[in-house]
Amino acid sequence: MKLNIALLAGDGIGPEVVDQAVKVVNAVATKFNHEINWTSALTGACAIDECGEPYPDSTHEVCMAADAVLFGAIGHPKYDNDPKAKVRPEQGLLKMRQKLGLFANVRPTFTFPSLIDNSPLKRERIEGTDLIILRELTGGIYFGERGRKDDGNTAFDTCTYTRAEIQRLAKLGFEIAMTRSKKLCCVDKANVLESSRLWRETVQDMEKDYPEVTVSYEFVDAVAMRLVQWPNSYDVLITENLFGDILTDEASVISGSMGLMPSASKGLHTSLYEPIHGSYPQAAGKDIANPLATVLSAAMMFEDAFGLHAEAAAIRDVVNKSLAEGVVTEDLAGTNKAYKTSEVGDWLAKNV
């Protein structure tokens, strides 16, 4: 196959980890006889520095022309934590999500047997955890009307959802559930919010189209608890944008393998694959960052975007092999030898 991939390395450790994924993807392409056409484009703080814009039009065009986007991470301390700053890297993120129509963020949380002791949870709590949170990504309070009144002394934000937006996300949830244990949990706050009641109503109406799927409805506060208590009791969860923001991050730390968790954002125009970790500026340029989450995101890309399952499996296998043989960066090395980011990438590419 000929595959056009847009490469948005971003800020901080983004470029380093993306480089390793490129090596692995190229190796897989050679092995399976694909031709990859990479196109790099700027996003995040580095795009602000260069173009005054975190998601420039030129970058958007590259993404629109691509079969998939491989993304690193964005964010830089000089723009961070300053809500009053005029241009901020995360605005690029939101603009990109909206313009590419990336309506569904797919966030798996699973464990690696060899890393389970890194979890803040006790082994018996986390063992067997393998869940997916599907976060709606282009609606809700992130994109509703907001502003000030009363000379700036009152502020408001609006959470809006349409039935169609909910159906689109829920459909994907049902479909994913059908490929797994056929359990779907709809997370909302229907005891308070009207938008949540529309979520619940819409999902309830869809149940008849997926008679094999068992659907449960839980309040977001209850889920925030159970994710810590019995994460292995969940399978596929669907939820709106803001709840998803909080719950996916909460879920990401329970596995003890945050540095390894990939994600996908499914779009109307293209789909995007990225590690869930941030740009980790303190480590940038040091060749120490763990590239495995980005490499595993590339595996998700092969599977989801291109339907190439053997290629995805080859990547996952070589990642497992690197873990088993201790070819890992310092965050996972413990008292053993730590490999450099680039060394891990080279090893994976060679052994794939």
Place this chain on the structure above:
Amino acid sequence: MKLNIALLAGDGIGPEVVDQAVKVVNAVATKFNHEINWTSALTGACAIDECGEPYPDSTHEVCMAADAVLFGAIGHPKYDNDPKAKVRPEQGLLKMRQKLGLFANVRPTFTFPSLIDNSPLKRERIEGTDLIILRELTGGIYFGERGRKDDGNTAFDTCTYTRAEIQRLAKLGFEIAMTRSKKLCCVDKANVLESSRLWRETVQDMEKDYPEVTVSYEFVDAVAMRLVQWPNSYDVLITENLFGDILTDEASVISGSMGLMPSASKGLHTSLYEPIHGSYPQAAGKDIANPLATVLSAAMMFEDAFGLHAEAAAIRDVVNKSLAEGVVTEDLAGTNKAYKTSEVGDWLAKNV
């Protein structure tokens, strides 16, 4: 002192656990020479059954006339999880919060050395945790305009905050921080929400009035992570209503002592004290529920509402003694003898 306390036992195990707190409070009153005047009133599902209303006016009058309110729990399966039900127990909760002006929910999370192994977290993660989350309770998306448009196919909720509402909550946060380690964390989503930007701005403006307090600002998704990773790195956190709903519940399960966690809701007209656990209908009437969270809520009441510190300390001491001597309900008994709810209450009252 003469103390007027409104008693809202509520549903499920509410009446049983409240009964034990009454025994202990009466014993403390005898010991310290106070006169307690208890007035009971209906709330929750039992109030719906009797008056068609989860928070009847008659109950409101009892609360308004009281120096403090001791609350059990509300919620009953027959009204639960049905967002379309006309009257629901939780509407009573929201009405009560609004009519009593209960603007600040104070939720401590701490550990008991003897119970630390009940935590889903590893010992080294949870040890030393002693934090307070201050949740704004009468504003935000809970009480904003909401509704449907487009023939019911679009739903919206509005999150609104005024500077004055934020100041009121933050002031309490600064004051509590001054009595502790002088660390305050403001939790928001100021990278996305306008209401969060007003929160951050308002708290930043208040910093100069509390020069000894070190204030940090963190995004809600980051806090959802750090609460699981390093809960002992937090001290006092302040946040808006919905974030507080999620984070206080998340925090409640990390200690492993959920059945023991008390809470206070500070109001304009009176204050309310309640265990953080729910009405646990499965256990209702069985005399097995753990009454300690309600008893410790009574301790908070003595301290916060009446300024009676020795009385509060006496209650906490006898609770610790019951834990040390194993006079506990089945949830804490392990393989040892389990005491009945009423036996624990009797023992506490006798030994206070």
